[in-house]
Amino acid sequence: MTQPPALPRLLGPLALLPLATPALGLAFTRLLRRIARQKPSILARLGESQSARFLIDVTDGPVILLMEPGPRRITASRRGRAEPAHDAAIRGRLAAFLAMLHGSEDGDALFFSGDLTITGDMAAVLALRNALDDAELDLTEELAALSRPPFDRWLRRASSLVARQSGYVLSREEPRP
Numbered sequence: 001m002t003q004p005p006a007l008p009r010l011l012g013p014l015a016l017l018p019l020a021t022p023a024l025g026l027a028f029t030r031l032l033r034r035i036a037r038q039k040p041s042i043l044a045r046l047g048e049s050q051s052a053r054f055l056i057d058v059t060d061g062p063v064i065l066l067m068e069p070g071p072r073r074i075t076a077s078r079r080g081r082a083e084p085a086h087d088a089a090i091r092g093r094l095a096a097f098l099a100m101l102h103g104s105e106d107g108d109a110l111f112f113s114g115d116l117t118i119t120g121d122m123a124a125v126l127a128l129r130n131a132l133d134d135a136e137l138d139l140t141e142e143l144a145a146l147s148r149p150p151f152d153r154w155l156r157r158a159s160s161l162v163a164r165q166s167g168y169v170l171s172r173e174e175p176r177p
Contacts, residue, residue, distance in 0.1 A: 022076070025074055025075045025076035029072070030146065035142060039137075045131035049124035051069075052088060052124035053067070058094045058097060060093045064077050086120065087124055088120035089120055092110065094168070097116075098169045139171065140171040
């Protein structure tokens with residue numbers, strides 16, 4: 001993977017606001033529950049790893065996330081606090097996570113290149129990666145589905161603009177013939 005852009009510094013202070021971190025966790029939980037409802041095969045594909053707790057550490061971001069697939073919950077914690085108990089941890093820059101989620105970079109290649117590091121239950125991480133690959137998620141579309149017109153259209157346009165300006169992969173691109 002080419003060197004991904006750094007997370008804009010503007011986002012750092014926002015997550016440190018007292019209510020921003022819990023609100024971020026609630027927003028991610030709502031997103032996770034919608035995805036689980038719309039694509040139940042994701043959780044089924046996790047198999048025995050449905051009860052695993054995944055620490056998602058976006059190393060260039062102000063928060064860490066604890067994803068618990070079973071209860072369909074994501075908790076956000078401010079960086080610098082003690083890490084919550086987890087079975088597996090995936091660490092890397094936001095650009096690497098987004099590229100893997102949207103299929104523009106292979107998760108194995110990101111791991112072997114060092115763009116993502118994994119500790120803990122490797123079988124659970126592999127199950128999660130396979131489930132996400134099969135689901136072919138599009139984060140922009142998932143977020144747009146949570147909003148109502150005209151905000152859904154605005155979000156899609158804003159996402160496209162941010163992707164062009166930043167280099168982040170914010171949606172799944174269809175292969176060109």
